[in-house]
Amino acid sequence: MSLLVIGSVALDTIETPFGKVQETLGGSAVYFSCAASYFTDVSLVAVVGEDFPQKHLDILKKREIDTSGLTISPGNTFRWTGEYGFDLNEAKTIDTQLNVFEKFQPALNEKQKTKDFVFLANIDPDLQKSVLHQMQQPKFAASDTMNFWIERKNASLKSLLKNIDTLLINEAEVRQFGQEANIFKAARKILSWGPKSLIVKRGEYGSLTFHEHSIFSAPAYPLEMVFDPTGAGDSFAGGFMGFLAKSGKLNMENIKRAVVFGSVMASFAVETFSLERLANLDENKIFKRYRELHKMVCFEDFTD
């Protein structure tokens, strides 16, 4: 089934303990659509400025991502500058220049409105709601958010939750949003506000998925070298939704598989800067890591 993502396209300047890169291709919609493109057709709705380099567009086109929803507005592209220390779990933002992204008002065309699966990447929850209202009953809608919106637009975020299937947020945000130190209590509270499932991203510790009365725990793929964690969460979301959209089935068994593909795609994203690795994969490489994760967590139940 077809998949739509609304989010950011950015020029990232990043420093990690292992290197530095300037104005490389980044943004939530970019990582998401690239990861999802291995599973299904993806269309992207986002905005860039007139300075956006053609070579970056070419990367997306090579992955056959539908960029017809990428508006080129007068002005400059959104820029983010960040750095990571040896604790790669946390980015330090050095500079943010919203530029054309500040006035981003996503308007869907008729084709985009009829997509079956939609991912609302981390933007203002009022914008996420406006996108959702434009859609004609998507089969599955998921959203991301961040501490900034949990603080500033709490009510708006809660009202969005009534209409989405899955919320993906990180561990600290779950505690903050649910106002509970215990993650399981916090998750239960957030689920009571509407979404059918909640995926808690825990960085190197993997993820916890809460769906109806089930919990699924998945590890991160083991990597001896994490080069740059930027885009891990959006690549996870892309693998997750890409697989779900491909299969179309929304039962727990399939959600589990989708989460594991999320882990796999995130692992490729963090091995290099930008999309260097994520944009150059094939099915064999992806399935290999999926099988390795299977071996890494499954054990026999002999107690019945």
Next chain:
Amino acid sequence: MSLLVIGSVALDTIETPFGKVQETLGGSAVYFSCAASYFTDVSLVAVVGEDFPQKHLDILKKREIDTSGLTISPGNTFRWTGEYGFDLNEAKTIDTQLNVFEKFQPALNEKQKTKDFVFLANIDPDLQKSVLHQMQQPKFAASDTMNFWIERKNASLKSLLKNIDTLLINEAEVRQFGQEANIFKAARKILSWGPKSLIVKRGEYGSLTFHEHSIFSAPAYPLEMVFDPTGAGDSFAGGFMGFLAKSGKLNMENIKRAVVFGSVMASFAVETFSLERLANLDENKIFKRYRELHKMVCFEDFTD
């Protein structure tokens, strides 16, 4: 098969955000042997002072733990005072009184020397080595340690590793011992020093087990209320070794199961102070959590 543990028996005074308890039964050998006692026969080698309360002994005897190796020495029992904040992953030590534990020199009797499985809880690595030398070729030996010994007795610890099967330590200690920020690199280095496997305890994030060329990731059992984390690691070790000793098989499939029983036993330990819950279980309760963890992590591999 029979199981022997060498470690501490302590009187713990603990404060957590949920309550306070004074001079309750604690110590590594206590949590370990209580957790293991649901799986196999356990003998304990430790020392207490003349002040050690009979009621605490009764708890161990009720679990049919062989306490004939518990020496009562002139003086006072080892006392530990600690507190936890809402971040239950880290204990703050307020006071330590080693008392009779300071001169602890475990001497095994003929029966103890022939045990098949031995756990060397967190004590001076020179003492751990001396115990191991007294044993007559145990089938399986595992040990714990801590940052203090990694700093002060590094060479001694490394030489111990040549003769043990499994080292269990926490995540920060793996990084410290292996001198690598990346946990997989650190684990590989530690394994090169001798042990067949390494179990990395990650608190609420579960554990990673490295065995030959395999990695097994197990989550912590999901709890909405962690009351007191004291003893979690030793209870984990008790479940792990108790199950291994019971089954006697040391292949990867069995090690995986043993680790999951470790998670289960740790989860019971942290739900109350001391052994309140851990000493009052039955096979049904233990197997129920094992099955729940199975459901929580296993997923289908459909990619072959």
